[in-house]
Amino acid sequence: MNCSELRLKWKDMLIASPVSSRDEADADLELALQRISDEARSYADTIHLHADRSCLWQDLSGTQYDLAIFTSYRRIKALALAYATAGCQQYHETVIFNHITDALEWLHLHHYNADNYGRFRLWWHVEIGIPLEINDCLVLLYDKLSPAFIRKHAEAILRFSPDPVFYNYSSTAHYGTKPSTGANRLWKCSVHAILGSVLGKPSMLAAATSAVLPVLDYSAQGDGFHRDGSFVQHDCYAYNGGYGKAFLSHLVRLLNWLKGSEWEITDDRTGHLFHWIEEGFLPLVYKGALMDMSRGREIARSYSQDHEAGHQLIDAIVEAIPLFPHREVERWKVLVAYWIRSDTYRRYYSYATPRMIRLAKQVEQEAGQLPPNSPSSAKVYAAMDRVAYVQPDYGFSVSMYSSRTAAYECISRVNRKGWHTTHGMTQLYTQDLDQFSEGFWPTVDMQRLPGTTVDRSLKPEEYGAGKLSSKSWVGGVELEGKFAAAGMELEGLPDLHGEHPGRSLNARKSWFLLGEIIVCLGSDIRMDGDHPVETIVDNRRLHTDGGGQTTVNGRVNTPEEEGAHRWQSVRSIHLTGFHNGADIGYYFPEQTPVMVIRETRTGSWSDIGIEQRDQISNGYLTLVLEHGIRPVDGQYCYAILPGASQERLLRMEEHPAFEVLENSSQAHAVRHSALGLTGVNFWGDAQKTVGSLTVNAKSSVMLQESDTDLIFSVADPTQLNKGIIEVIIDSTATGIVAIDPVVKVHELSPRIRLSVDVRGSCGRSARIKLQK
Structure with missing residues (x-):
């Protein structure tokens, strides 16, 4: 297989094969083609064509420069895809072709060319994002383009990204050239390999495939996949569901694309792929959603929420299955089919590309009998300070940080309110599958995230981003893949002005994941400051058309009653879910004061990122344990019972299933008699x-x-x-x-x-x- 054949193969991977008579009867394929057509039409109808234009699309005129140019190229690629895809209304339309080439010429002349790099500030867009879009345009339109046209656009790419091994090669940022790592290396390799096939340059393909090999190793520290399945990017951030997902997607595509050519990657280390998926992704998915705690700053992007991210992961795994060990293929077909069918919130086939619809339906057809519930797992990601727990009827995650893993990442103001997303943040995934979608992140109180222990001081945007804790006791233990204990010595954000570092909030926090029960303990909560300290038991987004009834100690708290109510002696709180099986019980072994807050919150994606300013409103129920100002030895103890009815919660009050053996500065310990389980964190x-x-x-x-x-x-x-x-x-x-x-x-x-x-x-x- 030579360069030309690889280029044609890449084109087929972009558009899939021509529509067959069997495909014509597939409503999902028909709708997928219609989506491509509709997107292209929206761009074709609004593109500026006049000679004195200052931008291609008016809605991008106020957008940050690098992002505006990248988005313009992405829209042009959408036009090219519709032009090249049989079955789309724009298929081989001359007017669309002229729009594409005119727009590419204009961008090259005024922005992305070999001489203009001074205006760009974000290296990713100019070295990876834009080149990938240009490459696809050149592949899709290759037969209609002149060699001179192809050459000048290729020269622009090579000006900004001449080598897959390094990034910032084009000196677009204040720091010098550095070796590319992790997902960035795979992106760069994709840029060079695809462009090499377009230009007919075997040397570029050879350089790209050679540059892939180092990232097939396990990482001992820093970027890449670690042996426990953790994926780290930018040295110290947990990113399986972000950069790790992109790494996987591009690696799988490169392996499949190059297969059968002289540049096929046959290195034995490609065998790590299966382990990365098995350990790095399987424990992080609940009914099609990819857990937010693994996605870093992507939570601040409206177009990449948990189910969208989960479906992107499904795409990559569907393509990866043929590369798996033979004995694992059938099991993984069943797993993928289960994720697709169980996601009743965001139907996979309603958003997938024509190619992925064909491949995924084939996997589903071959999967056979599916399990009735989600596969169970208990996973401690020690290399990135995360814990994932999936049971038949719920998923649960714990997000922490330490002297090894940084608190949160904010780049270009994206995720600028992530202050407490690693301060013991927990997320409970139930049959209310859209809980963390529908505008959760721009509307939730970012200083009252579930599971966290925090102080209520007002914090400026980006405060604490990139911070490492001085504490190393962060992690946990797994037992038989069924149970887990996790804990952290929490060091809160430092004093705002850095004058009194000892005033930071400190606490010891533990979670014992015991099947149907999650037991949460906290001790040594102290802070020498003037702001109230709280532990957030939970913060649930409510549906406006059902569910959300709260029962405290058997007394109904009317859903219409907004505001904060302090209950002094709480033993149980029950929250009715929107769907069957989505109820939640909260049990307090000792009578505990709890503040119950019911409120409507409004925000926009521009509050936490750089997207639209449209206002979104959501109702929330927040359960707060108040430790007061300047706590010295604060404590808490509660249990979460996912899916529990009021009757089951009452039985827990009358006959507790667990016993707290110790909740002190020396140890946190719980025993579950029926399971014969004891979990202890020794401090x-x-x-x-x-x-x-x-x-x-x-x-x-x-x-x-x-x-x-x-x-x-x-x-x-x-x-x-x-x-x-x-x-x-x-x-x-x-x-x-x-x-x-x-x-x-x-x-x-x-x-x-x-x-x-x-x-x-x-x-x-x-x-x-x-x-x-």
């Missing part, structure tokens, strides 16, 4: 006994004990322990069923005594299973 290095467990070092541990066996798991959340964790379990065993290499057994009776070597463990869980 210190001194020997400490909680229940049947004695441990001598900072650690997160879980123990499950039955009549026949005992399973124990431990991790070093600090990732700093360069030695051994000694463990004593007040029980006996007769033999070893399974054991990780780092675990040593010193005694099985009259007590179990273990040692676990956590040197270089990077926060991973170590496990042993014993026979009773």
Whole structure:
């Protein structure tokens, strides 16, 4: 397969194959073609054609320069796609072709050319975004374009992006040239490989494929995929659902596109792809939604919310399935089909491209019988300080930061109010699948995000962005992929003026993920400042046409009653969901004062990003635990029961399923008797006994004990322990069923005594299973 054949193959991947008689009966394909036509028509009807124009589209006239030029090229590509796609109304229309070439010429003459780089400020647009759009235009229209036309647009790309290995090569920013990493490397490789096929230059394809190879390695630190499935970008940000998704998409496309050519990537490290998907993405999806905690600043983009992002991931995995180990193909077809069918909020086929509709429907057809509920998993992402928990009827996430992972990223004012998105933020995904869509992020109180412990000081935009904590105890432990414990030593945002760093909010926070129950503990909450401190139990977006009834201690709080109400002795709160199975119960083992806030909030995407200013309104129910001003030893304890009816919540009050063993500065510990589960977060290095467990070092541990066996798991959340964790379990065993290499057994009776070597463990869980 030569360059020309690769170019034609790329064109086919853009437009898919011609419509067949079978396709004509597919309403989804027909609608997909209509969407392409409608988008093209909207751009064709509004493009400026007069000679003295200052922009191509009037609505972009006030947009930031780099973004305006990039968006113009993206719209031109949409016109080119409609022109080149059989079945679209603009297919091979001369007027559309003239619009495309005229617009490309105008942009080249006035903006994107080999001589004009001084006005650009954002390197991504000029080195990646714009080149990718130009490449696709050249591929789609290749047969109609002159060599001179192609050459001058290619020269502009090569002026700004001459090498896939480096970025900022064109000196568009204040810092110097640096090696490209992670998703940026894959984007750059795509730019050069596609352009190489257009220009017929094998050397460009060879350089691009060679540049891919280094990012196929696991990353020990910084950008790329880590062995636990975490994807990090920009050195210290969690980004599986953002840059990681883009990395996956471009890698899969390059592997499939180059297959069968002399530039096919056959390196053994391509086998890592399956592990990255299995560990890096499977635990992060709930019924088609990709968890927000993994998406960084993308939460501030209206066009890329959780279900849109989830569908983009589905696209990539559908294309990746043929690359999987043969034994895994059928299982993954079932998983993908389940995600597609279970997303009743945003129907996948109503937004997919014609090519993806064909591929995904083939996967669905071959999937066979689907599971009735979501696949279960418990995943601690130690390399990026995130925890994901998926059960049959709900998903739950915990977002944290540490001395390793930064608080939040803000670039070009996107996500500029992300202050507390890693301060123990939790998100509960239920059958109300649109909970975190429909304008959640621009309307929610960003200082009262669910799960967080915060102070109510007013914070300027971008405050704390990029901040690393001084705390290393952040992470957790997994048990059998079914249960998990997580915790963090929280260091809040510093004193606003930097004069009193000791005034930052501090707390210890834990979550115990125990099947149908999530237990949340907090202790050592302190702050030497003048602002009230709160822990946010939850902050749910309400539907205007149903659900949202709140029952506190069995007393209904009328939905129409907006405002804040302080309940002094709360044992339970029940929230009715909009859909069946979406109810939520909140249980407080001790009578607890709770402020219940019901309010309507209004905002726009421009408040947190750089998009439209249209106002959006949403109703919210917020549950707040108030710790007061200057708390010294604040605490909290509550449990979340996803999907719980009022009757089940009442049974929990009468017969609690769990017991809090300790909630102190030394340990947080919970026991679930029916499951035989004990979870403990040990905060210190001194020997400490909680229940049947004695441990001598900072650690997160879980123990499950039955009549026949005992399973124990431990991790070093600090990732700093360069030695051994000694463990004593007040029980006996007769033999070893399974054991990780780092675990040593010193005694099985009259007590179990273990040692676990956590040197270089990077926060991973170590496990042993014993026979009773």
